[in-house]
Amino acid sequence: MxxxxxxxxxxxxxxxxxxxxxxxxxxxxxxxxxxxxxxxxxxxxxxxxxxxxxxxxxxxxxxxxxxxxxxxxxxxxxxxxxxxxxxxxxxxxxxxxxxxxxxxxxxxxxxxxxxFPPRIKYSVGNHIRWLEVSEVLVARADDKYTQLIFTDAEAVVDMSLKQLLALYPEHFVQVHRNTLVKRSQMQSLSYESGCYYVRVNGYSETIPVSRRAAQALKSGQ
The missing domain is CATH 3.40.50.2300 (Response regulator)
Structure with a gap:
């Protein structure tokens, strides 16, 4: 820009x-x-x-x-x-x-x-596409890459969770060592069978939450 x-x-x-x-x-x-x-x-x-x-x-x-x-x-x-x-x-x-x-x-x-809403670049075949950060619901570490999950689609980017969190701290919150979620779309935090889980609006699966992250979420951090 x-x-x-x-x-x-x-x-x-x-x-x-x-x-x-x-x-x-x-x-x-x-x-x-x-x-x-x-x-x-x-x-x-x-x-x-x-x-x-x-x-x-x-x-x-x-x-x-x-x-x-x-x-x-x-x-x-x-x-x-x-x-x-x-x-x-x-x-x-x-x-x-x-x-x-x-x-x-x-x-x-x-x-x-x-x-100028921030955007992330990703590739689909030989095509370059751009995704607004606000659309990302979940970011999950996958080997050397990061999987971005947004409404009805996914993308893989060459960025670490640490980089995403540093660039967009107002958007993401880290709930696990390998997972970030969209802060404003967190729906509920539950405790089942000795583990914490969070639900995110627009995403069908429950997402595991570490104990440290769960304590931070409960305290409003």
């Missing part, structure tokens, strides 16, 4: 890039302090999102957003401004988001996840 940062203050640009540095899927393709350069940079780099200040000396950010909206394939625009009073006007030029300085990392990440 490529993004462009536009702000006439170099430190402000650097801060945004730093806030996004922990998102491995995001790459800063360019940055500029001149609003008049934005259109040419977008046409050259084709970013998916532009992080745009409003108050700049050579051109108002609202004007830039209007020009961007007229492109054939316009990027999404997130305004980052010290002036909350411009928010209503910003959405009038098709802004996808509005954050007030100083921007908090959690706010920025949450907004980007909303605009």
């Amino acid at each position: 490529k993004y462009l940062v536009v702000d006439d203050e170099p430190l402000a640009r650097q801060r945004i890039i730093r806030l996004l540095s922990s998102l491995s899927d995001y790459e800063c393709c360019a940055q500029t302090g001149r609003a008049q350069e934005v259109i040419s940079l977008v046409e050259h780099h084709q970013p998916q999102v532009v992080l745009l200040d409003i108050s700049m000396p050579d051109m108002d950010g609202l004007e830039v957003a209007k020009l961007l909206s007229e492109l054939v394939n316009p990027p999404k625009v997130i305004f980052i401004s010290a002036h909350p009073e411009y928010a209503l006007e910003a959405f009038g030029v098709f802004a996808s988001g509005y954050l007030v300085k100083p921007v908090q990392q959690s706010e920025l990440h949450t907004l980007l996840r909303h605009l």
Whole structure:
């Protein structure tokens, strides 16, 4: 995912890039302090999102957003401004988001996840497909690979459970050393014949849960 940062203050640009540095899927393709350069940079780099200040000396950010909206394939625009009073006007030029300085990392990440739901790449024969992380119900370690189970289908990916959990901690919870489940779809936790099991909405089988994970689930962790 490529993004462009536009702000006439170099430190402000650097801060945004730093806030996004922990998102491995995001790459800063360019940055500029001149609003008049934005259109040419977008046409050259084709970013998916532009992080745009409003108050700049050579051109108002609202004007830039209007020009961007007229492109054939316009990027999404997130305004980052010290002036909350411009928010209503910003959405009038098709802004996808509005954050007030100083921007908090959690706010920025949450907004980007909303605009660009995270996806996982997998292969079917010679075809590459993409699966939104939100669709995954169960992830199960299978030798050197991981089996992803989603509604009415399965996929195998070359990612470990540890990697999945580190990348998407808000989505997955680990219930066993070889199993992750979708946190929001856990239906019930039961204890039968000396073992714990969890049911997940949309998945027909009960899933074994380790004692440590069961204690964490019961305590609300």
